[in-house]
Amino acid sequence: MVINQPIDAQPSALIPRGVADYFWAEAEQRRHLETLLLETFRRWGYGDVLPPMFEYADTLGSRANSELQAALVRFQDRDGSTLALRGDMTIAVARLVGTRLHDWPMPQRFCYAGSVFRYTELQAGRQREFWQAGIELIGATAPAADAEILALTAKALQRAGLVDFRLVVGQMGYFHGLLQALHLPPDQQRMLHQAVNLNSEAGLADFMRVATLPRAQRRAVEQLPYLSGQNVEAILSQADQLCLNEPMQSAVANMRAICHALASYGLLDVLYLDLTEIHNLGYYTGITFEALAPGLGFPVAAGGRYDHLIGSFGKPQAAVGAAFTLDRILMAKHSATHPHQTPHPVAPDLLVAAQDSAECLAIVEIWRAQGTTVAVDVCARQGRELGEMAHQIGSQWLLIWTGNGFDVYENVGPSQASAYYLSAAEAKLKIWQLNTQRL
C-alpha cells in the first residue's frame, strides 16, 4: 500500500523557500504600486538610484544593524571574496554618496524600488525576497528634513490607497539622553533597555527595585511609558518637564520642531508620538518611525535618522530616510477591500480578430495610442471559438474585422449575437468607454 502519495500531484516545479513567482493581475498591481510610489517621490525632487543587486559582504555587513547583519544572504565570488545580496538599499546609497558624490551640493535626495534579500523567519509580507521602495534625504540636519521624510511617507501611503494609517514617531535622543543622565552599570542599563523596548511594566518595576535613583531620575524613568499617544502637545510638554540633561532637552525640542513642520503639511492627525520606541537603538540617531495600517500587525513602512552611516564610507553626512514594504502595502489594501480575490490574468479591453488586415491593424494602433488595451487574435480563431476566448480572458469587447469594418460584441458570453456594426471610418474615431478599473 502506498501511503501519503500526493493525491493531485503536478509535475514537479520546486522553487526555494521564501521566493515566489508573481504573475497576472498581482504582478501588474505590484509594478503599478512601485510606479506610483516612485512617481510620488520624484515629484518631491527625489532622483532614482539603482544600486547593484549584490556587493562585497563587508560593505553591507559591517554597516548593517545586527538584525540585518545576521540576515544577509552571502555567497562567494570566483576570486574567493565574499559577496552578499542587498539586504536593504540604504547602505548602498550611503556608500554611493559617501565615496563618490560627497562633493556634490547637499542636500541630495534619492529614491529607489526593487527587491531585497534576507534570511529571516518567514512572516507576513517578509519572505526571503521582498520588495522595497524608499527615499533617502542626505546632508540636512534640520527638523524640516525629518518632517519632509515623514510627510512624503504619509503622502506616498495615501497615494498608494491606504486611508487609515498612523505614523508612530519616536526620538532616540531622548532615551540616549536618559541613559547618559542615569549613569547605570551595564547590567541595569540592559534591564532598562529591555523593559522599555518590550513595554514591560513588570520589567520596569524590577528595574526600579534594583536601581537606586534620586527622585527626579526615578520620576523620569517611571513616567517614560506614558510618553506616547496622539496628543502631541501634552506629551511633549510632559517630556520637557522630565528632562534630566541637555541631550534630552534637545531631543524634545527637535521633536517639537518636527511636529510643528508636520502641522504645516496638515499631517498632525496621522501622527502618533512614542518616546518609548527604541528598537534599532544604535543604528538610528534621531527620529525613528513606523507606519502602521489597520488589519496588519506589521509596519508597512519604517525609517528614521541615521547620521553616522555615511561617515563610515567617507565624509560624515546627516541622513534621514524611509523604506516601504510593497508586499505589506498590498496586503493592507487587500484586507481592507476584498480578502478572497481569485487570481486572474489582466484582461485586455478589446480582443480583435484582425484577419491579417493592414487597415484593421492600423485602427488597432490608434486605439492603443489612446490607452486602450487591445489583444489581437493570433490563432486564426473563428466565430464561436472567438466568443469563448473573449469570455475566458474577460475582455470587455470582441471585434471581428469584416473587410470594411467590425462586428462588435459587448461583454461577450460563449454565444451572443453581434451588438452592432462599426465601419472602418467610425472605428478610427471610436473612443472606448472602459467600464473596468484595470487595477
Added chain:
Amino acid sequence: MTTLSDSPLLIALPTGRMAEETLALFQQAGLSTPSGNAGRKLILPSADNTLRYIMAKPTDVPTFVEYGAADIGICGLDTLREGGCNVYEPLLLPIGPCRLSLIGPADRSDVPLRYASQPRVATKYPRLTMEFFRERGVNAEIIKLNGSIELAPLVGLAELIVDLIETGNTMRANGLVELRVIMHSQAVLVVNRAAHRLKAIAVQHVLGALRAILTPAMPEQET
C-alpha cells in the same frame, strides 16, 4: 536489573480518544491492558505485567519511540509524517480515519492552487503544508497555529488552512469547504528500530495478535 531485551515492552499511547480505541483493540487481540484506576501514575503496567503503557501528547508519541524511550507507539499517520521521525511503521490500525485537507472559504472560487503566487495558510502541520505547496511550485506563507485553525480565515489571519477533517461539521459550521485532500490518515503502530530487533519476539507477538484480528482471513505471518 533487567536487561533491555527482557524488560516488558513499553507502549506509548496518545492521550484522548485514540488511546481508548487502541486499548479496546488490544483487548480484542488478547493483549493485556492496564487494569483499574491508574490514579496519578505515569507508567501503567498491564494486568499481567507483560506490557507497560505510557500516555503522551499525540505529537510526542513518535519522538518517544524514535529515541527508544518507548518501544512501540500508536499515533496518527498525519502526526508521524509531520514529525518526520525515524521509526518503523509496520501496521496501520482501523482507528481514527480522517483526511488532512486544504480548506478554504466556501465563497472562494475553485481554481488551481498554482494560480496563487503566495497564499497565506494557517496550520498545525507546517511541514506537510510546505511540502504540499512546494510540489506545486507555490511559495505559501505558512502560519503555525496550535489550535482553533478554523478561526484563521474568519479573522483574516490566513486565506486558507490545512487541518484534519473527520466529519467536516466544524468546517461547514464556519463557512469553510474542503478544497484538496493532502493525505488520508488513520492510526499507525510505530516501532523503535532497535526494539524491533532486540525485543523481536515481544514486538512480533503484539504485531501478530493485532494482525490476527485485523485480517482474520490471512494466516498469521511468522518471522
